Amino acid sequence: MPVPRLDLSLVPRPSRVSPRPGRFVLGRDTTVRTLPGAEPAAALLRTLIGRDTRLPLHASADGRIVLALDPELEGLGDEGYGLTVSPQALLLRAAGPTGLLRGVQTIRQLLPPEALSGGVPGTDTWELPCAEISDVPAYPWRGAMLDVARHFQPVEYLHRYVDLMALHKLNTLHLHLTDDQGWRMPVDAYPRLTGVGARRARSQDGPTGPDGARFDAVPHSGSYTKEELRALVRHAASLGVEVVPEIEMPGHARAALAAYPELGNDPSRELDVWTHWGVCDTVFGVHEEVFDFCRTVLDEVMDVFPSRHIHIGGDECPTTEWERSPAARARAAAEGLPDARALHGWFLGRVGAHLVERGRVPLGWAVTGSELPLDFTVMTWHEPTHARTAVERGHRVVAAHHRATYLDYAQSGDPGEPVAQPGAPVPLRTVHDHEPAPAAWPEEQRALVLGTQAHVWTEYARTPDEIEYLSYPRLCALADRSWSGGRGDWPGFVERLRHHTARLDALGVPYRPLDARPSPAASAGTARIRP
Numbered sequence: 001m002p003v004p005r006l007d008l009s010l011v012p013r014p015s016r017v018s019p020r021p022g023r024f025v026l027g028r029d030t031t032v033r034t035l036p037g038a039e040p041a042a043a044l045l046r047t048l049i050g051r052d053t054r055l056p057l058h059a060s061a062d063g064r065i066v067l068a069l070d071p072e073l074e075g076l077g078d079e080g081y082g083l084t085v086s087p088q089a090l091l092l093r094a095a096g097p098t099g100l101l102r103g104v105q106t107i108r109q110l111l112p113p114e115a116l117s118g119g120v121p122g123t124d125t126w127e128l129p130c131a132e133i134s135d136v137p138a139y140p141w142r143g144a145m146l147d148v149a150r151h152f153q154p155v156e157y158l159h160r161y162v163d164l165m166a167l168h169k170l171n172t173l174h175l176h177l178t179d180d181q182g183w184r185m186p187v188d189a190y191p192r193l194t195g196v197g198a199r200r201a202r203s204q205d206g207p208t209g210p211d212g213a214r215f216d217a218v219p220h221s222g223s224y225t226k227e228e229l230r231a232l233v234r235h236a237a238s239l240g241v242e243v244v245p246e247i248e249m250p251g252h253a254r255a256a257l258a259a260y261p262e263l264g265n266d267p268s269r270e271l272d273v274w275t276h277w278g279v280c281d282t283v284f285g286v287h288e289e290v291f292d293f294c295r296t297v298l299d300e301v302m303d304v305f306p307s308r309h310i311h312i313g314g315d316e317c318p319t320t321e322w323e324r325s326p327a328a329r330a331r332a333a334a335e336g337l338p339d340a341r342a343l344h345g346w347f348l349g350r351v352g353a354h355l356v357e358r359g360r361v362p363l364g365w366a367v368t369g370s371e372l373p374l375d376f377t378v379m380t381w382h383e384p385t386h387a388r389t390a391v392e393r394g395h396r397v398v399a400a401h402h403r404a405t406y407l408d409y410a411q412s413g414d415p416g417e418p419v420a421q422p423g424a425p426v427p428l429r430t431v432h433d434h435e436p437a438p439a440a441w442p443e444e445q446r447a448l449v450l451g452t453q454a455h456v457w458t459e460y461a462r463t464p465d466e467i468e469y470l471s472y473p474r475l476c477a478l479a480d481r482s483w484s485g486g487r488g489d490w491p492g493f494v495e496r497l498r499h500h501t502a503r504l505d506a507l508g509v510p511y512r513p514l515d516a517r518p519s520p521a522a523s524a525g526t527a528r529i530r531p
Contacts (some may be wrong), residue, residue, distance in 0.1 A: 009499035010109050011476050012169055012483035013492070015080075020130035022087040026053055026111075027125045031060030037069030041092070041100030044238060048108055052115040053126050065090045067100055079171070079240070080136035083107070085128055101240035102169050106133060109167075113502035138485025139436060141398050143172030143244075143453030144475060146467070149179035149255075150277070151458040152198075152222030153467070158232050160464070164509065166239035168479035173236055173243045174311065174453060180254035180274035180282075184223045185245070185304075189296045190260065194223040197255035200273040204459070207422045213276060229304050244363065245305045249294060250284040250347045251317030257282055263290050265321040265328060277459040281318040286331045286343050294351050302358060309377060310355050314348050314364035349373040363398075366390060377450070381405075387436070391445040397436075400452050404434035405478065407470050408457045411512045418469060419460045428514075432477035432493055439486060454478045465510050472504060472511035473497055 034042040050057045073095040081094040081103035092103040110128040177185045183197035199221035205214045236243050254274040257264045265285045274280050284290050322328035322340040332340045352362035366378045369386030378395040380386040387399035410420040437449035454475050461467045504511050
C-alpha cells in the first residue's frame with residue numbers, strides 16, 4: 001500500500017501522522033477560536049496563513065479553527081503539539097506556547113504550495129487534508145548559523161532567513177557578528193568598533209591559490225543598529241526562534257584591534273581590518289583593560305539579546321603573540337599557568353564567569369572538545385569524536401561536525417556549482433545522515449547533547465541568493481533529522497522533499513534541484529548565482 005501523500009509532504013517529518021478521510025475547507029467565513037494562552041499562536045496564524053490564503057480568519061467564540069494551550073498534555077514538552085484536522089473543525093493543542101507556533105507551521109505546510117506565494121487572486125477557498133498529527137522534536141537545539149561578519153547582510157534578509165528557519169521548525173539563529181574581517185554590532189562605550197571595525201578596504205577574491213591570494217578593489221562595510229537587532233529578536237521570538245549572538249574572543253579579533261589597538265599585544269601597532277580569509281594570528285592581549293572591554297561589550301550584547309546562551313567564540317586562537325610577549329608571559333606566571341599557551345582557557349574562563357554571574361550560559365567553539373571551562377556549553381565542529389570527549393567531561397554539547405553541517409562547502413562536485421569553501425563537497429545525504437548523539441553512546445551522555453545546527457560562513461557566499469542556494473535543500477535535511485532524530489530515513493525524506501520543493505519555489509528560494517544536471521542553471525531560482 002503506498003504511503004499517503006500527506007506523510008510524504010511534511011518537512012520535518014512529524015512523530016506520528018494518521019491520515020483521515022475528507023478535507024477541511026478554509027473560506028472567507030472561517031473564524032478562529034483562541035483559548036487563553038494561545039494568543040501568540042493565533043496572531044501568527046493570522047499573519048502567516050491569513051497572508052498565504054488572503055482570508056481574514058476573524059476571531060469568533062465558535063470558530064471552526066481552535067487553538068488551545070493545555071499544560072496537562074503529557075509528553076509534548078515545550079515544542080510538541082497535537083493537530084486534529086476533520087471536515088468540521090481544526091484543533092491545534094500544545095502544552096506550551098512554542099508548541100502552538102510549531103503547529104501553525106504544520107498547518108501552513110498542509111495548504112497547497114501555491115498558497116505560500118501569497119495565494120491566487122480570486123481564490124476564496126482552500127482545502128487541507130484531514131489528519132491526526134502528534135509531534136515532538138528529538139532535540140531542543142535545532143539551529144542555523146549565519147556569518148554576517150565576513151559579508152554583511154541586510155537586516156531585512158535576516159528576517160527572511162528566520163522566516164525560512166521557522167517554516168522548517170528550526171529554533172535557534174546563531175548570529176556570527178564579529179570576526180577578523182568585520183564588526184557588525186554597535187557598542188555605545190566603544191564607537192570605533194563599528195566606526196572603524198565595520199569597514200575593510202577590500203576582500204580576498206576566491207580561495208588562496210598556488211600564487212597566493214587575490215583581492216578585489218571593492219570596500220566592504222555594514223553594521224546594524226541596536227534597534228534593528230532588537231526588532232530581529234522580537235520577530236524571531238514571534239516565530240519561536242531564539243537569536244544567539246556571537247562575539248569572537250580572544251582570537252578572530254582583528255577588526256576590534258584595528259579600532260582599538262591598545263587592546264592587543266603590541267598597543268603601538270596600527271592594524272587594518274583584515275582582508276584575507278582564514279585565521280589571523282593577531283589576538284587580544286591579556287591585560288586588565290582587555291577584560292574591562294570584554295565585560296562592557298558583553299553587557300551591551302546581553303541588553304540587546306535575551307538569549308540563554310551567549311557565544312564568545314574561543315577557537316582558532318594562535319598563541320604566538322602571547323608566547324612572544326613579555327607581558328603575556330608574566331601574566332601566565334602570575335596566574336600560576338604552565339606557559340603562555342594556557343592563557344587561552346584562562347581567558348575564556350574569566351569572560352565566561354562574567355556571563356554566568358549574569359545568569360547566562362557561555363557557549364564556545366571547541367576544536368578538541370576538552371579545552372573549554374566546564375561551565376561552557378560546547379559547540380564541537382572539528383571531528384565527530386570531539387562531541388563524545390566533551391560529554392564525557394560533563395559539558396552540554398551542540399554537535400555540528402563541519403563535514404556534515406557546514407553548508408558553505410559545495411553541494412556537489414559539478415563544475416557549475418557556485419564558488420564555495422575549499423574542500424570536498426557536503427552532499428544532501430551526508431547532512432541528513434548526521435546524528436548528533438549516536439545510539440551507541442550511553443544514555444547519560446546522549447542526554448547532554450542539546451542538538452545540532454547548520455553553518456553558512458560567508459567568505460564566498462556574498463549575497464542572500466548565494467546563501468540560500470548553498471543552504472537549500474541541505475537545511476531541510478538538517479531540520480528533518482534534528483526534529484525526527486533516529487526516526488529519519490533517507491528514501492522517505494527524498495520523497496517528501498520532492499513535494500516540499502514546491503514550497504521553496506513558491507517562496508522564491510534558490511536551491512540546488514534534486515535532479516540537477518552538471519550546471520545549477522537547471523533551476524530558474526539559481527540564475528542569479530555567480531559562476
